[in-house]
Amino acid sequence: MTSPSVARMGRARRSRNSAGVDVTGAIIRFQHVTKRYRRQMSPALLDVTCAVHPGEFVFLVGPSGSGKSTFMRLILREDTPSAGQVMVAGKDVAAMRSWRVPKLRRSIGTVFQDFRLLPNKNVYENVAFALEVIGKSRSQIKMAVPETLELVGLSDKADRRPHELSGGEQQRVAIARAFVNRPTIVIADEPTGNLDPATSIGIMRLLDRINRTGTTVLMATHDAAIVDQMRKRVIELDEGRVVRDHVRGVYGSYR
């Protein structure tokens, strides 16, 4: 959590500091956030208030439909809250001008359950794509991609197409793509949802390693075994409300 000195410093200066955190030192902050989708009776998120600090590893748990994906969509500004504020790196995401949104997303790596790889590109090209489309130079790409493939353990499969890889390997490619630009936050929405338990553990180790480089990791999951094993902070949602926020949690209600 916040070190008191950082918090005091921030409050004293009444400004956002250069590390991209807000006055309380949080990198992600939800303040009384409610999200209602159109033509939907009950809200997807209801008065959610919580904060994630730089370098934290946070599990977002809860049953299907409890609002986990919505939580992440609001961070990425794929959608805006109906009420309340979502602050990322000290900036009000909903108030951001749309031409600034790409910059926000460059600071957040995203991983999904369904991998979302390009089938006609090989592993190297899939990872390089993320850098090409934000205008990185070829030399930067040539440096960063092999380094990241090394990190995820796929150096020897750089020229394979996604369909030639196992599910776990495909997810590693997706993680490499999310991390290749060295974002400050990695968001993973049920990254192990399509994987068997043994493979899932490998993915968790990888996310843990990424977290240990100082990257904030926020992971939505159903998987009680993983949550219990990792002993990280757990935020539990139920019908859009935060029902639990434990610093070293277990999956709890699902056991």
Place this chain on the structure above:
Amino acid sequence: MRIRFISSEVFAGLFRNVTMTIAVILTVAVSLTLFGTGLLVRAQVNTMKDFWYDKVEVSVFLCGANSDPGICPEPITDTQRSELQAALENSSLVEQVYYESSEEAFGRFQEQFANSPILENVTAAALPESFRIKLYNPEDYPAIANALSDAAGVEVVRDQKRLLDNFFTVLNGMQALALGVSAAMLVVTVLLVANTMRVSAFSRRRETGIMKLVGASNYYIRLPFLLEAGIAAAVGGIIASGALIGLKVFLIDRVLSPTFQFTAFIGWSDIHRVLPIVLATGISLAVLAAFFAIRRYLKV
């Protein structure tokens, strides 16, 4: 901006759906050919107007021995004639005046009807003397006619332009029709390009989804689509330009011009003026159509 990356995206887009690309190119080519033809028809009508209106004259026939006694009680006097000539020469509407005597009129008549039996019944005295006037602007005829028709010694004022006007009414109609058809074709082109780009954006939604996710700018996401539309339109435009040049070389220069020698035809300067308009219109319409078609789909 990474040119290599963008160009590979553009070519991937163009070749992903070759049939669609060909459809766009052909539609653009056909509609731009029609559009260019419309512009050339317009230029042709203007060329003909210049050519003919340059030749038309206003004739002021003067009272003579054979004039209608109701209008001309007696033949024009020398004073009246010189006053009339002075007035015409001083008019700001008149570019040129020359006098044609009865003898000169008879000479011209003889030339025109050299082999006709009509000549036997005509003598110099039967043809009235006249002033032939060239106006700066042929449209000013009514002002001259009003001023002259009541003047003493003038029998009648005739304007050759009247005859041409009917002819040009028909040509103006053709011109409007040609422009109307080409405008309709341009609308068809816009709709087709818009639809094609929508399909293209849809078939690449996976790529664009990932691009948005990793923070590619709008510019970077849309540019390949806009370039794709622009390139297809440029290829269509080049084909259309070829067709228009063919029209000039084969139809106008080889067939029409030798056949209809009484009139002038559009020259290369008109082609040089029309081709850039055709290309620019095609490319910008296609790019705009693509921009508005994909804007909704590719919004961050």
